[in-house]
Amino acid sequence: MMQKDVLQLVGHRVRDLRKERGWSQEVLGEKGGFHYSYIGQIERGEKNVSLLNLVKIADALDVSVTQLFAYLDDEEKYTESEADLQEIVRTLRTKKPHQVRMARNVVRELVSDSYEV
Known part of the structure; x- marks a missing residue:
């Protein structure tokens, strides 16, 4: 898996979790202490977000950090x-x-x- 793929998969997961809550990028940014444009860059896979910022985003979304990586094994088949x-x-x-x-x-x-x- 290429590094860019990981950034995009994590970004898509952040976007999906944000949308599940009905939040805009601005709302997630406020809750996590980030500018909305930074959230957009993460969601598009343009930023190599730090682990500490991932923790802040997970806390804002009220999920564990591991849940931000749920798409990394997209080959996994569910029963x-x-x-x-x-x-x-x-x-x-x-x-x-x-x-x-x-x-x-x-x-x-x-x-x-x-x-x-």
Whole structure:
């Protein structure tokens, strides 16, 4: 994988996470302490962003730094269950903490040994 590819993949991931939240580049920039044009350069793969700035961006997006690298192994194939899990996580990421806990409790109840279909 070429270095430019990595920059573009990470940039696309930052853009997708930002858009999932309905944020503009300006909003992400404000939350992370960056100028919006810098965010645009990162998203287009034009900037070799430092690790410390990646941490700030991840914090602003409320994700782990590793989630910014989710596209690096784009050859990885997901099973049907993994794809479903990814969709559930994407959905829950935008919910309030009490809603996430409620979903967790529902899932625990559904998969407990006492639950029968």
